[in-house]
Amino acid sequence: MASTADPCDLDAYLARIAHDRPLRVDAACLADLHEAHQAAIPFENLDVLLGRPIRLDLASVQEKLIHARRGGYCFEHATLFKAALEQVGFHCRLLAARVLVGAPTTPRARTHALLEVDTPQGQYLADVGFGGAGPLHPLPLLPGLVSHQPGSAHRLRHEGGLWVLEGDVGAGWSDLYAFTLEAQLPIDIEMANHFVSTHPSSVFRQIVTAQRVRRTRRAVLRGSTLEVRVNCHSETREINAEEELLPLLAQEFGLVFPPGTRFTAQV
Template sequence: MTDPWDVESLDLDAYLARTGQQAAPPSAEALTALHEAHVRTIPFENVDPALGRTPRLDLESITAKLVRRQRGGYCFEHSLLFAAVLEHLGYEVSRRAARVQPHRNGPRTHMNLVVTVDGDELLADVGFGAGVLRPMRLADGAVVDQAGWNHRLTRDGRLWTLEKQTAEGWEPLHAFDDQPQRLIDYEVYNHYTATHPDSPFTGRLVVMRLDEGISRKLIGDTLVVERPDGSQETTPVDDRAEALRSLDVVLTDDELTGL
């Protein structure tokens, strides 16, 4: 297959309009701008799995939802879309799979990207729960400020681990190797993530937004606002539709009723 990811079907102009970006030649600076704009604009959310629906992973369905509607999605949707955008713009992209919470025997259910720019490999992770704002160069021990929270990459042989600095030390978030994936691999991971009773994305609503110095999460009917200094505000939500709109997720009446 000459285009197994159906990249040519992407409406690049619509994506750039959605994120407020302009097409630019590949560079580390341009990649960072695109990455930040994507995370700031398109929410991380699991409305479809919470409604008992498995998200479609074809690019047309992803574009209709994440680009043409005021909606978001989770890692497979975000990263498949972002990979297509990058390849359209001339970047070299490798689609990867990561094991979430590897220190706790978590599942291999996260999609991330490794992007090559000017000979350097960088982790692009627009779909990790809105936790990674900008790309990170693949360098053992590299620390990057992600909107006020330090993140670090460490290497053990072929395995890279993304860690977040907490009051207790460095917490492993996910681990990935250099094995490229195929679309059918993500279809399998997606089925588990959207349907398995042990998945964190079935049975409850999860919406996450990240911007400089602030992380906002709607978990069920509770809004949690966190800041890099460790402070946290937790607020019960009475009007779910309004709470979703405040996080840039606009649903139809049927979707709200289903939730």
């Protein structure tokens, strides 16, 4: 994870996300950075399937997500976004959440990372690493306030000491994840990252996934199914052959791999 001795290369980050607007420590700038980050850097688990370790030190995350123009999953996104925001001047706290998608019958571990960010306009939930169902913009940390964003809506509720993020990206409201405001230490995230990237039951060891959120287009590849949502219109197609995968990753997600690359998960 980032430290004051290991600063973010802010110029390289801003070039990667194509952000050239003035930087200010306020809610509007936070929203600009949040949207630009997701539009440029996809959510993906492909290194896990290639048997490569997921390293969370800032140098490794910057090399992968910025210089190699790859994506990553929540721990990598949160590491990079937190470091960039702190370089701008924001104060952030790293939080952990239990994913609720799919209405699990038994509690899941806290395997999702997100941020609480202070602004002069109040505290915000910032999450650039939840993939296709995540919010395009940060949400004020206020219960019941619906944030309408292009192609989606999100809101928070507060119950029993937990905050729950709900989302609607076209199929009605559903619970996405639950979290508290307890700040996480780097070792907490390292432990969660180890489980997600190595445990046989982790979904990220089982299927290919690549997801990208833009203002009018959300693309989600899970296994052999690609769903593309443009505004309120959704189309789904099946990837029927392995040779279709690499061109799709390049064209839809900006992820380029050498010809012949094969992932452990079959599509």
